Amino acid sequence: MATTALSYYSDTSMQWDEDDRGEGPSTATPTPSPRFSKLLGSVLGSPFLTTSDLPMYDEAASTERDDEPEMETIDGAFSAVPRALTVTRPASPSPSFRTETYSIVNWTENNDVFGEGRPSLSDAAPTCTVRLRPGSTRGLYSGSTYLPYSAPTPYNTIRFPSPSPIKSSRSQGLLPKIWDALRESSPTKRGRRRFDNISSSLWSELDIDGIVDYASLPPLDGEEGELIDDEACFIDVRAVTGVDIVGLLPEEVALHVLSYLDLHAMIACLGVSKTWRRLAHDNALWHGLFRKRKADGWAVDLRKHKVQTPASLLAMSHSGQWSRGVPAQLEPDWRSLYMTRSELDRRWAGTSIVGTSEDKENAAVFEPRTRKISGHVDSVYCLEFDSSKIITGSRDKTIKVWSLKTGKCLATFHGHNGSVLCLKFDKDWDLDPANALSEEECAGSPNHRLWRKGFMVSGSSDSSVCVWDIYSCPVESEDGTVDIAVTAVARGILRGHSLGVLDIRIDDKWIISCSKDALIRVWNRETLELHCTFSGHEGPVNAVGLQGSRVASASGDGKMMLWDIATGERLRTFEGHDRGLACIEFKDDIIVSGSNDHKIKVWSATTGECVRTLTGHDNLVRTLSFDPRSGRLVSGSYDRSVKVWDLKTGRMLREFKACHNSHIFDVNFDATRIVSTSHDQKICILDFAEGLDGVSLFA
Incomplete structure (x- = not known):
């Protein structure tokens, strides 16, 4: 707090002799001083005397006299007066920085010499424009030094934020003051202002580090490069603009890297960028994805590719391409094959294709x-069938070949x-060039x-x-379509059974x-030639299975036996x-059996x-067919169902x-269809590949 000397406010004020100044008070009779007749007023406090009106104070003399009143230094002067003659004036409304060398403090938003181009603190934030007092010998205070005064320029006119209106606790104890300090500097305090971005040239011109009120700085809000909380440990991928490695x-x-990805x-790579989309469409990548589904029964027979279809073979014959050799097979579109096979699996599983679980009324299989x-x-x-034909045997003693x-x-x-009663053949023999006839076999x-x-x-x-x-x-x-002509010649007849042959x-x-x-x-x-004969069943052997050198047999006696061709021994019952x-x-190590007890059993x-x-x-259960790769089993029964x-x-x-109207005798299937025969003399085909392309390649 600043203090001033208090006048007696009377014409009987004591007069000090100039000749005795510095030696103590004069013993002359006090006379009224005209210099004390004029009092100055200030809006900052009570009336005060100018410093030139104060008497000189002898500090050495005052120390010798213990009874002298305690002296008080006058603000801004090298003089002292008795404390009893001073009064404490009210505090001045000043900002949070030092203002003892400034003559004007003007809190305004528009008083800014930087002009309109300089950004403001905010739309409503008041600013403090500080100008150095002309004629001041102290200049601008910076730490423990004073800078010389210079004329007002854009570099010595500085804008500061207004102080935060936090209630003071000066009259309170130590703990409330500490609480005020913590509250003012809290990073969560809202409403703080930030200094404008003062150019570095300004601070270099003033040759100071800058006066910053750190208590009034706003909290970190994550903008302008600030890192808050754990932001430094996390990346917002939406804001990342990096290099496409x-x-x-x-x-x-790049294709080798992408080959490690799953479906x-x-x-997801298809939607990253044009470059990634082009790479993700690479045929080799989808070939690799297709091969990874081999455990699910996904396989293709490249013999069925377009170059080897009957129509292609016929076209090559007409064009004379045989003299130049068979054209190399083109690579299939593996991405299209993958999508087609996925759709096939969904159709086999009976997954709804129309509607959703929330729209059960419109859902359909x-x-x-x-x-x-x-x-x-x-x-x-x-019956037996492959990719182009069905061959059936009937009670009418004939074998017929049908175009699939x-x-x-x-x-x-x-x-x-x-x-x-039974038949088997090598499937798709007509697609293997190794089975082509020689010129001698065809008589030229x-x-x-x-x-x-x-x-x-x-x-x-x-x-x-x-x-x-x-x-x-x-x-x-005649209609322009290409099919196949089939003929057969009996090579030999094997005789050894005394009753009907039920299975082969x-x-x-x-x-x-x-x-x-x-x-x-x-x-x-x-x-x-006959190699060996297995006997041991007590009833007709209705069916057999062959896997490598082992044979499984099923009989009407309710037993199933496993045999070894190499040794001729029975391995298990x-x-x-x-x-x-x-x-x-x-197939493989799995045996599936069907019985008159209406059950199907799976064995190791x-x-x-x-x-x-x-x-x-x-x-x-009259007939069975299964694929160990896909784990799919199809059964036919006398109950007329598949x-x-x-x-x-x-x-x-x-x-x-709805396939048949009578007992079902045989059933078989591949990746796209189920074919069954019945006592009703019909051959029924259930086609799961309707509307799909490329299904002929599936094995």
Whole structure:
């Protein structure tokens, strides 16, 4: 607080002798001083005397006299007066910085010499324009030094924020003052102002570090590069503008990096940038993704590519391309194949394709297109099919070949004297160039390159096994479409069973047949000689399965047995069904059996353990077909239904009851369709690939 000398406010004020100044007060009689007759007034406090009116104070003399009154230094002067003659004036409303050298303090928003181009603190923030007092010898105070005064310029006219209107605690104790200090400097205090960005040239002109009221600084708000809380540890990806490292890599390296991604990540890459989208469409990447689904049964047969279709072969023959060799196969569109196969799996699983779970009324499950083929005049007992044809055996003693594309009957073979109960052939033999006939075999025919030779075996109720050489060639029909012409020649007849042959299996080395005579016979495929015979069942052997050198057999006696071709020994007997077994499938280490007890059982060939039992049919399970890669099982029953199962979970996925009007005798399927035969003399095709492209490549 500043203090001033208090006048006696009378004409009897004491007069000090100038000659005795510095030696103590004069003993002369006090006389009125005209200099004390004029009092100055100030808006800052009470009336005060000018410093020139104050008497000189002898400090040495005052120390010798203990009874002298305590003296007080006058503000701004080198003089002192008794404390009793001073008065404390009220505090001046000043900003938070030092103002003892300034003559004018003007709090205004517009008084700014920087002009309109200089940004303001805010739209409503008052500013303090400080000008140095002309004639001041002290100038601007900075720390412990005073800077010389200079004329007002844009560099000595500084704008400061207004002080925060926080209630003072000067009259309170220590703890309230500490609380005020913490409150003023709290980083969460709102409403703080920030100094304008004063140019560095300003501070260099003044040669000072800058006067900053740190207590009035606003809290960090995360703007202008400030890091608050844990912001330094996190990145807002929406604000990141970095370098596309993958885009800068050589294309081969970038594709190798992307090859480690899964399907969801690859789809996400399509939306990153044009460069990433181009890379993510690379055919090799989708080929890799497709191959990763091999465990789910995803596979393609490149022999079925366009170059090797019957139409393409015929076109090459007409154009004379045979002289230049067969054209190289083009790479399939693996991304399109991946999407198609995914859609196929969804259709097989019966997933809703219209509507959502919230819109159950409009939800629908894909229904395969149903086609029925007629031509046999009696029950159709057996069937096999590949990518272009269906071959069936019937009670009418014939074997017929059908076009899978048009349903047209391509050929009819006669060779048995009884019902054709079973048959097997090498699938898609007409797509393998190695099966092409030589010029000598075709007797010099110019189209000998188009003919393909296959292998087929059939079993009949006449107790015989007939071995066929079957041939096919692409031909152009009258309507311009290309199909195949098929013919067959019986190579030999295997006789060894005494009763009807009920089932047959083949591989590259063996022919396996079973009969009502309760025997299983193994024949050499190349020489057609009998290799060995298995006996042990007490009833007719209705079905057999072949896997490598092991044979599984199912009998009407309710037992299933596993045999070893190399040693001729029985390895294991499976018992679990309540009634006789009608069908069996043996692939990898899995054996699936169907019985007259209406059940389907899944077995482990190695341990003999029954892994799972499937129930759902209402009558004898007559036929089975399954794919161990996809885990999909299809069954046909005398209850006139065809069911699709998931072997991994035992859950029934689909059921079709409108395929046939009578007992179902045989069923088979591939990646796109189910084909079944029945006592109603019909062949039924359920097509799951309706409207999809490229499905012919799926194996």
